[in-house]
Amino acid sequence: MLFGYEWDTSAGPLVFAWSILPILLTGVLVTIQAAVLGFGIALVLGLVLAVLKAAPSRLISWPAHGVAEFVRDTPLLIQLFFLYYVLPEYGLLLPAFMTGALALGIQYSAYMAEVYRGGIEAVARGQREAARALNLSSARTFTHVVLPQAIPRIIPALGNYLVSIMKDVPILSVVTVMELLNVAKIIGDRTFNYIVPLSLVGLIYLIMTLIAAGGVRYLDKTLPKKGIALK
Amino acid sequence: MTEPIIKFDKVVKRFGSHTVLDHLDFEVNPGEMVTIIGPSGSGKSTVLRILMTLEQIQDGVVTVEGEPLWHERKNGDLVPASEKHLRKMREKLGMVFQQFNLFPHMTVLRNLTEAPRQVLGLSKKDATERAEELLERVGLSDQASKFPHQLSGGQQQRVGIARALAMRPKIMLFDEPTSALDPELVGEVLKVIRQLANEHELTMLLVTHEMQFARQVSDRVCFFDKGRIEEQGPPEELFTDPKRERTREFLKAVLDPDA
Numbered sequence: 001m002l003f004g005y006e007w008d009t010s011a012g013p014l015v016f017a018w019s020i021l022p023i024l025l026t027g028v029l030v031t032i033q034a035a036v037l038g039f040g041i042a043l044v045l046g047l048v049l050a051v052l053k054a055a056p057s058r059l060i061s062w063p064a065h066g067v068a069e070f071v072r073d074t075p076l077l078i079q080l081f082f083l084y085y086v087l088p089e090y091g092l093l094l095p096a097f098m099t100g101a102l103a104l105g106i107q108y109s110a111y112m113a114e115v116y117r118g119g120i121e122a123v124a125r126g127q128r129e130a131a132r133a134l135n136l137s138s139a140r141t142f143t144h145v146v147l148p149q150a151i152p153r154i155i156p157a158l159g160n161y162l163v164s165i166m167k168d169v170p171i172l173s174v175v176t177v178m179e180l181l182n183v184a185k186i187i188g189d190r191t192f193n194y195i196v197p198l199s200l201v202g203l204i205y206l207i208m209t210l211i212a213a214g215g216v217r218y219l220d221k222t223l224p225k226k227g228i229a230l231k
Numbered sequence: 232m233t234e235p236i237i238k239f240d241k242v243v244k245r246f247g248s249h250t251v252l253d254h255l256d257f258e259v260n261p262g263e264m265v266t267i268i269g270p271s272g273s274g275k276s277t278v279l280r281i282l283m284t285l286e287q288i289q290d291g292v293v294t295v296e297g298e299p300l301w302h303e304r305k306n307g308d309l310v311p312a313s314e315k316h317l318r319k320m321r322e323k324l325g326m327v328f329q330q331f332n333l334f335p336h337m338t339v340l341r342n343l344t345e346a347p348r349q350v351l352g353l354s355k356k357d358a359t360e361r362a363e364e365l366l367e368r369v370g371l372s373d374q375a376s377k378f379p380h381q382l383s384g385g386q387q388q389r390v391g392i393a394r395a396l397a398m399r400p401k402i403m404l405f406d407e408p409t410s411a412l413d414p415e416l417v418g419e420v421l422k423v424i425r426q427l428a429n430e431h432e433l434t435m436l437l438v439t440h441e442m443q444f445a446r447q448v449s450d451r452v453c454f455f456d457k458g459r460i461e462e463q464g465p466p467e468e469l470f471t472d473p474k475r476e477r478t479r480e481f482l483k484a485v486l487d488p489d490a
Contacts, residue, residue, distance in 0.1 A: 130332035133283050134346035134398060135321045144345070148336045226380060227336030 002186060009191055017196050020187050024200055027183030028208070034101050034179060035166040041105025042161070046112030050120065051142075053113060071110040076171055079103050084175045100172035104165055115157045119150035149227035159216025163209050180204065234297060236261040236402065236434050237282065242291035244277055244458075251277045253458035254291065261401075264428045264435045266445040266466075269455030270481060275438045278455075279404040282436070283326045284317050295323055295402070325395030329407040331387045333379040339366070339390050340375040343397045351398065358397075365393040369423050385416030389423055403427065405437040417441065424448070442486055446470050454478045 003026055008019040052064035071079070080103040084096065094102065123146050131141040173182035184201045188194035239257035243250065251274045259265050267275040280286040281293060284300065292309070293300040302309040303316040312320070334342050343362035347353045353361065366372050369389040379387050388408055395403060405424060409417040421444050427433055428448045439445055445452055446466045453463040454473075462469065462478045473479045 124330075124332075126328060126330050126332040127334065129283075129285050130326075130328065130334070132285060133321070133324070133326040133328075134394070135318055135350045136346055137349070140349055145334055224336075226378065229378070230334075230337050230341055 002183070002190070007187065007191065009193065013193075013196050016191075016193065017200055020197055020200070023187065024180060024183055024197065024204065027178060027180035028204060030097070030177065031166065031169045031179040032208070034097065034104065034169045034172060034177065035162065037101040038104030038108065038165050038169075039162050041102060042108035042112050042165070043158070045105060045109035047116055049109055049113035050116035054117065054120070068110045068113055071106055076103060076107045076168060077174065079107060080171060080175060096172075096176045100169075100175060100177045104168060104172075107168075108161055108165055112158065112161060115154050115161070116150070118157075119154035120146055122153055123149045144230065148230060152223040152225060152227060155223055156216060156220045159212070159219065162216070163212050166208060166212065167205070233260055235259060236263075236296055237436075238294045239278070240292045240294070242281070242293055243289045244274070244281065244286065245289050251458055252281075252288075255459060257453070257460060259402075259434060259436065261434055262431050264437070264448060264450045266437045266439060266449040266452045267455055268439065268442065268445060268452060268481075269461075273455040274458040275455045276406050279326065279406045279436060279438060282402070283324055283404055284321055295320060322398070323400055324402045324404060325398055325400035326404040326406065327388070327391050327395055327408045329410050331379070331384075331391045331411070333387055333390055333394070335379050338376055338378055339371070339382070342379070342390060343394050346394075347397050361397055362393070365396055366390075368396075368426075369393045370419075383416060384412045385419045388412065388420045392420075392423055392427075400433070402434045402436065405435065405439070407438050407440065409439065409441060440485065442470070442482075454481065456481070 002023050005023045006019070007023070008015050049064055049068055053061055053068065055061045055064070080100065083094070083099045083103050087094070087099075127145055127149065128141060131145045136145070169179050170181035172179055173185070176182075180201055184197035185194075187197045235258040237257070237259040239252075239255050241254045241256060242252050243254055244252040251272075255274070255278070257278065267278065269275050277286060281288055282295070282300070288301055292302060298320065299309060299312070300317075300320050301312050303312050304310075333339075334345070337345065340359065340362055343365060344353075344355070344358035347358040347361060348355065363372065363375065366375055369392055371386060371389055371393070374382060374386060374390075379390065382390065388411075392408070408424065409420050412420065421441065424435075424437070425444075425448050428435060437445070437449070449466045451463060452466045452469045454461045454469065454475075454477075456477055462473060462475045469478070470482065473482060
């Protein structure tokens with residue numbers, strides 16, 4: 001029994017699979033929450049990092065480059081352990097789920113900063129020059145001229161990272177987050193049957209990533225290529 | 232003698248080792264319509280881009296209405312201009328680009344009201360009124376709610392002109408405004424520029440390859456070559472009786488390419 005659900009190992013693998021499905025779905029929910037929260041953090045942090053990296057002053061851009069490089073070049077698992085085991089020693093105690101989402105968000109922000117940079121640089125130089133000629137401030141130019149044209153172009157790349165993040169969520173099981181894989185493993189430990197729960201995890205993952213990829217493709221098709229319209 | 236509104240004093244502009252403007256001296260009087268012609272790479276667009284503060288200069292001084300553009304006076308010395316100074320100077324100038332550079336994600340109306348509202352602090356109502364007035368002037372009253380890609384090139388460029396005018400500049404810079412247009416759309420843009428020239432309220436600087444048009448509307452035509460003014464004068468004089476050999480060659484090549 002787990003989360004109040006009983007499983008049935010008496011009548012073959014299909015019945016067993018059916019009986020553990022509700023338990024696995026609670027794990028799916030945690031996986032999706034972690035992925036979405038991590039993605040949200042990465043979206044915001046990635047943009048901040050991209051802006052800082054492009055800052056005219058080296059006092060700002062160099063540390064930003066350093067942080068991004070460090071995050072990208074060290075394994076997610078080490079960052080996760082660091083946040084989970086080391087930070088509490090300095091008084092920062094977060095629940096396992098939040099720590100996990102934060103670790104995912106930080107790791108992916110470094111990748112997403114590069115995506116933002118590419119999108120921002122792809123906006124025609126003439127757009128910036130026109131904004132300058134009209135005396136728009138650089139902040140206004142960025143938020144109202146450059147970003148609305150950059151974002152539609154980078155949606156596919158960002159979407160791919162959402163799928164990627166989802167596939168990295170099982171790493172959070174090492175810090176006790178009850179996501180899908182962790183739940184399946186516990187069921188296996190208790191029933192000595194791993195093949196059914198682990199196969200189901202694979203299947204559920206396939207369905208989730210297919211849906212996410214379809215969503216990204218839909219967004220890519222429907223978003224106007226000319227930029228997000230500002231009326 | 233009136234004080235020139237634009238003055239280039241021994242201005243040097245280099246891109247790497249390539250010198251684009253070579254100690255250029257150049258003056259424009261208030262209300263004057265000056266056309267710059269010349270071969271590509273002669274630095275004619277660079278003059279406009281420097282004035283619009285899109286390109287820095289390496290040496291010399293540019294003044295607009297008696298104030299240095301790329302420098303500011305501090306305790307009697309000329310120091311490189313701060314962004315604040317550049318913003319103040321930019322208010323005097325408006326620019327129309329070869330590639331229009333309209334904001335593709337904004338409606339025509341929003342293209343015209345964005346800067347007046349954000350930079351000049353106009354209310355939405357005032358900015359809209361100003362925009363509608365300008366759209367009428369360029370003959371596009373019925374296009375306000377469209378997006379740039381729904382317009383023809385000629386219409387887009389007329390929006391570009393209206394957008395620059397919405398900031399009420401004293402000086403308008405036209406950087407090859409018809410070069411990216413299909414031939415049959417050139418006329419509608421030139422008509423708008425001609426109207427502006429006839430009103431004589433603005434000082435206008437036009438870089439163009441439309442020689443016939445330059446001849447008709449300009450007060451003065453400057454022939455640029457190798458980063459300097461090779462020859463300048465009233466259009467009739469320059470086009471019918473050029474004094475310099477290089478000018479004659481150029482005009483012959485562009486006016487009579489088959490000969």
